[in-house]
Amino acid sequence: MTVLSVDGLSKTFDMHVLGDTQVVGLDDVSFDVREGEFLAVVGESGSGKSSLLKCLYRTYDPSSGEVVYHSPDGDIDLASCPDRTVIDLRGDSIGYTSQFLDxxxxxxxxxxxxxxxxxxxxxxxxxxxxxxxxxxxxxxxxxxxxxxxxxxxxxxxxxxxxxxxxxxxPDLLLLDEPTSALDPDTRRAAIDLLSTYLGSETTVVGVFHNTDVVDAVADRVVVLDDGRLQRVVPTEAYDEEVVLG
Incomplete structure (x- = not known):
């Protein structure tokens, strides 16, 4: 069963301080996330990883495309649904954490x-x-x-x-580099917790910059480059030569 369907997701930023230059954060990204899986998002620094998660959580309004959350109560397009719907989902079904504590x-x-x-x-x-x-x-x-x-x-x-x-x-958990500041011992503790605490009832999409974490927790890997989707592969087929940033 598919929990999240991302179709043609794009995000551009208007840089007013640079004479209204448009910068592409995401360009026509599409993939599905299966129920209970752990999907890792990787790529070089500036490849669009954090922009992707912020669009999924609606911290950023996507410029185009769909992000359909297949909830128990029906399909909801997170890219275009009312703000009130997003707030309700955040309080009940969708969790998010960045690398910085609010x-x-x-x-x-x-x-x-x-x-x-x-x-x-x-x-x-x-x-x-x-x-x-x-x-x-x-x-x-x-x-x-x-x-x-x-x-x-x-x-x-x-x-x-x-x-x-x-x-x-939560039913869907979005993690944006949650282990970036951890030393090897505490990173291992975090990996163990991610592997055991959530169980199959939570679907996870996580941005990571450490291959050890990806190898330990992910079922599949989304590879981004310059805002574009390069491939979605099982973790065992993931090319470790990809530079993580």
């Missing part, structure tokens, strides 16, 4: 991670228990669980960010 002032890390569960109606203590388990699995020291993430290192913030995204187990 910090909430004076909120402890454990409550940052628990927040999306509480917003879904989970009991606060049950949500905090899940949060503690995720922080522990990602090797965030227990001494930091009650501390404010604004004081954390880049890698610690990234782990809190990833834990927050994983906690509610």
């Amino acid at each position: 910090e909430i002032p004076r909120v402890p890390a454990v409550d940052v991670v628990a927040r999306p569960l509480i917003e879904q109606g989970v009991d606060r203590e049950d949500a905090r228990s899940v949060a503690r388990d995720l922080l522990s699995a990602l090797s965030v020291p227990e001494s930091l669980w009650q501390a404010y993430p604004a004081t954390f290192s880049g890698g610690e913030r990234q782990r809190v960010n990833l834990a927050q995204a994983l906690a509610p187990k």
